[in-house]
Amino acid sequence: MHGELPAPLPSLRWLAIGGGATPEFNQVSIEQDLLLAKEVFGTGGALLFAGGPGSHGVQVEDAEARGDPLLARLAQLFAPRGGREASYRPTQLSPLAAATRANALAAVKQAVAEPGPLLRLYLAGHGERGETPRHGGLGLWGQTSLQVADLAEALDAGERPVQIVATSCFSGAFADALFKKGEPAVGPAATLRCGLFAATAEREASGCDPNPDRAAQEGYALHFLNALRGRDRAGQPLPVAQLDLDGDGKVSPLEAHARARIAGQGIDVPTTTSERWLRAAAPNRGKSRPAALVEEDAVIAALTAELGYAGREAEAAADLEQTLLKAMDEAYGRLGAASEREDAAYRAVAAELLARFPVLDDPWHPDFASTLKHHRAEIEAALTGSAAYSEFEAAGAAVGAVQAEVAELLVRSARLERLVRALANRVLAGRLKARGGKAWATFEALLACERAQP
Missing domain, CATH: 1.10.287 (Helix Hairpins)
Structure with missing residues (x-):
C-alpha cells in the first residue's frame, strides 16, 4: 500500500476525497460517483480514496447468496451487520493516496496555501452528524473523520476561494465552513468559501449502495454530476432549457444543484451555503424587495406543480x-x-x-x-x-x-421539505435584499461562488 500523501502536490483545480472508515463503507456507488466526478471535472485534480493505491476494499453486492446458511442465521442472531451479502475488489479509481484525516487536511492546506482561482473540493462517502454543525463531518479511512471545524480552520489559513460539494448524509453541516473556524458567531471567513450539499445538517442522504447497477441507484451525485454535463441521472441528454436556467449557454453548479432538488427521488433535502447565510443573516420580518433567484424559481415551479400546491404554496x-x-x-x-x-x-x-x-x-x-x-x-x-x-x-x-x-x-417528506425550503429561501432573500449592506453583498458573493465553474 502507498497510503501517504506525496509532497508537494501540483497546483489543483479540484480535490476529491472519498470512501469510508472501513471497507464495509466503501460501497461501489461511491466509487462510481467518483469516477463520474473525475470525468466531469477533467484534468488538474487529485483524488484521495479509502486506503489509497492498491486498496482492496470496494464493496459490491453479490448476485447470489454465498456461504454457510447456518452461519448466516447465527450471524443475524448474534452479530447483525451489513456487508455479508457482498464481496470486495480493488478500486478502479487510481487514487493519489489514502483518504485519511491527516492526508485530507494536508492536501487541503497545500491546495489553498497560495492565492489562485476557485478550488472545487468534492467530498463523497458517509457523513457523521455532530451535536452542532461544526462537529459534524465526513467519515474517513482508518476510522478517522474530517470535521467541519477542522476543514474550516485549514481553509482559514489559505488564500484561495473554495467551492465545496458534499454528497454524504448530514453534509449540510459543511455549510458552516463559510464562517471563520466554522463558528457562525464569528462571522464569514476572510477568504470566500461556498458549497452545495446533498442534505441538510440534520438529514440523511441517498446514494450509498453496494448494487453495481447504476439504474438501481439513487442519490444527489447522480443528478448533480450528470446535470453538469447536460444529462439526466441515467446519462441521457436533456433539453438545454431544463438545466440552463439563466440562459447563458452553460450549466452552472447551482443549476445542477437545482436539477437534483427537482429530479431526485430519494430522501435528500439538498442545501447550500447561501441558504445557510440567509438563515443566519436575513431578518425574520420586515420589508422585502424582489430578488432574482432563477434556481429557486425553477424548484418552486416544478415542485408546486408536482405536489399539487400551485396557488396554495402557503399551505x-x-x-x-x-x-x-x-x-x-x-x-x-x-x-x-x-x-x-x-x-x-x-x-x-x-x-x-x-x-x-x-x-x-x-x-x-x-x-x-x-x-x-x-x-x-x-x-x-x-x-x-x-x-x-x-x-x-x-x-x-x-x-x-x-x-x-x-x-x-x-x-x-423530502420532496415537500425541498419545496418548503425553496419558498422560505425566496422570502428570506427578499428581506435580506431590502436590508442591503454587507450581509446582502455576502449573499450575492456566495451565489456567484456556487454558480462558478472552477
Whole structure:
C-alpha cells in the first residue's frame, strides 16, 4: 500500500476525497460517483480514496447468496451487520493516496496555501452528524473523520476561494465552513468559501449502495454530476432549457444543484451555503424587495406543480409539519416498539442456544469451529423447533415492515421539505435584499461562488 500523501502536490483545480472508515463503507456507488466526478471535472485534480493505491476494499453486492446458511442465521442472531451479502475488489479509481484525516487536511492546506482561482473540493462517502454543525463531518479511512471545524480552520489559513460539494448524509453541516473556524458567531471567513450539499445538517442522504447497477441507484451525485454535463441521472441528454436556467449557454453548479432538488427521488433535502447565510443573516420580518433567484424559481415551479400546491404554496409548510412529520414521528414510535420486541426475542433465543452451546456467539473462540462441525444437526434442530426463534424471525419481519414505511415517509417528506425550503429561501432573500449592506453583498458573493465553474 502507498497510503501517504506525496509532497508537494501540483497546483489543483479540484480535490476529491472519498470512501469510508472501513471497507464495509466503501460501497461501489461511491466509487462510481467518483469516477463520474473525475470525468466531469477533467484534468488538474487529485483524488484521495479509502486506503489509497492498491486498496482492496470496494464493496459490491453479490448476485447470489454465498456461504454457510447456518452461519448466516447465527450471524443475524448474534452479530447483525451489513456487508455479508457482498464481496470486495480493488478500486478502479487510481487514487493519489489514502483518504485519511491527516492526508485530507494536508492536501487541503497545500491546495489553498497560495492565492489562485476557485478550488472545487468534492467530498463523497458517509457523513457523521455532530451535536452542532461544526462537529459534524465526513467519515474517513482508518476510522478517522474530517470535521467541519477542522476543514474550516485549514481553509482559514489559505488564500484561495473554495467551492465545496458534499454528497454524504448530514453534509449540510459543511455549510458552516463559510464562517471563520466554522463558528457562525464569528462571522464569514476572510477568504470566500461556498458549497452545495446533498442534505441538510440534520438529514440523511441517498446514494450509498453496494448494487453495481447504476439504474438501481439513487442519490444527489447522480443528478448533480450528470446535470453538469447536460444529462439526466441515467446519462441521457436533456433539453438545454431544463438545466440552463439563466440562459447563458452553460450549466452552472447551482443549476445542477437545482436539477437534483427537482429530479431526485430519494430522501435528500439538498442545501447550500447561501441558504445557510440567509438563515443566519436575513431578518425574520420586515420589508422585502424582489430578488432574482432563477434556481429557486425553477424548484418552486416544478415542485408546486408536482405536489399539487400551485396557488396554495402557503399551505405547504403546515402540511409538512402537521401531516408528514407527525406521521413520521408515529412511525418512529412503532419502530421503537418493534425493535424492543425483537430485542426481547433475541434475549430469549440466545439464552436457549448458549445454555447448550456456550461459544456460538463468538466465532473467534477456539472451540467455535468444532462446535459447529460436531453439533450442526443439533443446532439446526434447536433453531427450527424454537418458539423463541420463531418469535425472533417474526419480530425482525415486523421491524423490516416499519422500516419500509419510514423510508417511504422520508421520501415523501423530502420532496415537500425541498419545496418548503425553496419558498422560505425566496422570502428570506427578499428581506435580506431590502436590508442591503454587507450581509446582502455576502449573499450575492456566495451565489456567484456556487454558480462558478472552477
